[in-house]
Amino acid sequence: MPFRFSIPLLSAMLSTFCSFVAFRRATWDSTTILPSPPFALETPLMPLPSPIHNKNNTQPVTLIRYRQSGMPYFLREAMSQGNMLCRDVAEQQNKTRDTLPQPPSSPIQYSLQLECQKLFYQNSWGTGNVLQALYGLRLAARVLGNIEVRIRCKDAARTKSDLVVPWMAGTFVSRTGMETPSLPFLNETCLPFSNAPVHYLMDEIRYELRRMAIALVGVPYPTHPAADFVFVPEREQEMQVPMPETPLLPNIELDDVAIHFRCGDIVELQPHHAYGYARFSFVANYISSEARSIGIVTQPFQGQQQRRMDGTEHTRCPILIGAFQQYLQDRFPNATVQIRNSSNETVALSYARFIMANQSLAAGISTFVYFPFMATFGTGYLQKPLYVEESFEERVNSQFIEYSDLMNSVDMFRLWKETNGREQITKWFTNEES
Numbered sequence: 001m002p003f004r005f006s007i008p009l010l011s012a013m014l015s016t017f018c019s020f021v022a023f024r025r026a027t028w029d030s031t032t033i034l035p036s037p038p039f040a041l042e043t044p045l046m047p048l049p050s051p052i053h054n055k056n057n058t059q060p061v062t063l064i065r066y067r068q069s070g071m072p073y074f075l076r077e078a079m080s081q082g083n084m085l086c087r088d089v090a091e092q093q094n095k096t097r098d099t100l101p102q103p104p105s106s107p108i109q110y111s112l113q114l115e116c117q118k119l120f121y122q123n124s125w126g127t128g129n130v131l132q133a134l135y136g137l138r139l140a141a142r143v144l145g146n147i148e149v150r151i152r153c154k155d156a157a158r159t160k161s162d163l164v165v166p167w168m169a170g171t172f173v174s175r176t177g178m179e180t181p182s183l184p185f186l187n188e189t190c191l192p193f194s195n196a197p198v199h200y201l202m203d204e205i206r207y208e209l210r211r212m213a214i215a216l217v218g219v220p221y222p223t224h225p226a227a228d229f230v231f232v233p234e235r236e237q238e239m240q241v242p243m244p245e246t247p248l249l250p251n252i253e254l255d256d257v258a259i260h261f262r263c264g265d266i267v268e269l270q271p272h273h274a275y276g277y278a279r280f281s282f283v284a285n286y287i288s289s290e291a292r293s294i295g296i297v298t299q300p301f302q303g304q305q306q307r308r309m310d311g312t313e314h315t316r317c318p319i320l321i322g323a324f325q326q327y328l329q330d331r332f333p334n335a336t337v338q339i340r341n342s343s344n345e346t347v348a349l350s351y352a353r354f355i356m357a358n359q360s361l362a363a364g365i366s367t368f369v370y371f372p373f374m375a376t377f378g379t380g381y382l383q384k385p386l387y388v389e390e391s392f393e394e395r396v397n398s399q400f401i402e403y404s405d406l407m408n409s410v411d412m413f414r415l416w417k418e419t420n421g422r423e424q425i426t427k428w429f430t431n432e433e434s
């Protein structure tokens with residue numbers, strides 16, 4: 001059973017007038033943790049810029065800051081070792097993750113200054129994993145208490161139509177237990193990303209992703225559930241990117257059913273043992289006979305707007321996705337089946353498609369779809385993430401489904417090189433049997 005933390009007065013401690021007591025431990029990577037600015041020691045009373053909760057306090061604030069150059073390290077550690085905020089705060093308090101005091105004895109501001117385009121393009125972790133690590137950070141701050149998290153995309157104005165991270169960036173003061181009724185144990189919060197229970201922030205995740213979808217494509221039609229979305233002033237104040245007055249990507253044709261088909265690196269360049277594809281029929285079995293339009297959401301095949309790791313040569317994707325389109329069109333003759341692969345299809349737009357669709361499905365298991373499928377206005381069908389319990393599907397618009405009989409990306413690579421490999425592969429995909 002999760003238990004309640006009340007973080008009452010402590011949340012008030014981050015405030016207008018604080019002194020920076022910056023620090024640097026010898027064991028830390030000097031590119032990731034800023035050394036103390038010399039002026040801070042000479043002038044101990046430094047105002048924090050634009051605080052959200054303007055409360056008085058004389059406690060020192062410890063600043064832990066990562067810049068973009070430290071992010072590859074930050075993410076690698078977060079994925080394999082555990083939550084970085086837990087680790088950094090423990091080190092700063094001369095404790096281990098297991099003996100961390102809750103809350104830390106002095107207020108901490110934990111800040112990420114990101115170049116989000118670079119983060120997307122250069123890093124080898126996909127958007128789903130990066131979101132998981134960043135929401136994990138926000139969750140750990142919440143569980144520990146007395147920590148303000150600032151996530152900032154320096155290039156948000158330029159990248160907000162393309163990327164998802166700008167839409168979860170902002171300044172997040174620690175909240176009271178009343179605002180977050182239940183929280184996980186610290187030891188669970190501090191686990192590596194794929195086990196950390198970030199779904200405790202699902203209300204916020206849903207708010208931020210739905211808001212992003214509306215900002216990008218608008219409310220699709222007056223009776224769409226997005227029309228009932230309620231903007232919360234306190235939340236709006238926290239977010240870095242303000243709601244635009246008109247949709248950023250107007251006139252996007254959306255689909256009743258949005259199906260993710262990951263078709264970059266793991267099909268064309270580099271097999272991935274942890275990724276596999278379901279037969280077409282497995283996915284199609286979930287599609288409502290009422291569907292009027294079905295969109296296969298995938299990267300553009302021609303290399304624009306892509307992650308470096310996806311490469312620019314795509315020859316297998318058109319074959320696989322073309323066969324999928326044909327299959328779906330034959331099976332749902334009354335629906336139009338489109339491939340959403342134009343050069344305008346950004347990651348943010350793919351997320352918006354899943355969030356706005358009546359049904360969201362994936363051709364395989366992928367962390368890319370976890371958050372948008374759980375945040376969707378429709379129904380998301382996904383393999384249960386490791387960190388949630390089965391019963392969580394009642395709290396989100398999701399159905400947890402079990403993918404079985406997947407074709408592994410490694411097997412697909414091998415098969416593709418065989419004589420008639422291409423035919424064997426398409427036959428496997430279009431075969432009804434499992």
Ligand SMILES: *[C@@H]1O[C@H](CO)[C@@H](O)[C@H](O)[C@H]1NC(C)=O
Binds near residue numbers: 054055056
């Ligand atoms: C902060 O303290 C000053 C001086 O003590 C006081 O005038 C002011 O009202 C306080 N502000 C808040 C938000 O409590």
Ligand SMILES: *[C@@H]1O[C@H](CO)[C@@H](O)[C@H](O)[C@H]1NC(C)=O
Binds near residue numbers: 093094
């Ligand atoms: C942690 O240890 C260092 C060096 O021993 C000391 O300077 C620092 O004040 C300690 N920090 C805390 C929060 O106790």
Ligand SMILES: *[C@@H]1O[C@H](CO)[C@@H](O)[C@H](O)[C@H]1NC(C)=O
Binds near residue numbers: 185187188
């Ligand atoms: C975390 O701590 C709680 C209570 O101390 C314990 O019940 C739980 O099993 C621990 N979880 C993990 C993953 O160690």
Ligand SMILES: *[C@@H]1O[C@H](CO)[C@@H](O)[C@H](O)[C@H]1NC(C)=O
Binds near residue numbers: 288289292359378379
């Ligand atoms: C919307 O999805 C539900 C299942 O979640 C389904 O019953 C309904 O027929 C779908 N409507 C359309 C228009 O696809």
Ligand SMILES: *[C@@H]1O[C@H](CO)[C@@H](O)[C@H](O)[C@H]1NC(C)=O
Binds near residue numbers: 299300343
């Ligand atoms: C999208 O897919 C179609 C069908 O396979 C293909 O002909 C077209 O070149 C693709 N467009 C882009 C931008 O990749």
Ligand SMILES: *[C@@H]1O[C@H](CO)[C@@H](O)[C@H](O)[C@H]1NC(C)=O
Binds near residue numbers: 289331332333334
């Ligand atoms: C397509 O629509 C027609 C006319 O409304 C209907 O008779 C038919 O059953 C539909 N076919 C499918 C496969 O849903």
Ligand SMILES: *[C@@H]1O[C@H](CO)[C@@H](O)[C@H](O)[C@H]1NC(C)=O
Binds near residue numbers: 342343344
């Ligand atoms: C891409 O977006 C531009 C500008 O919004 C638009 O003119 C163009 O038609 C779009 N291209 C496709 C293939 O959707």
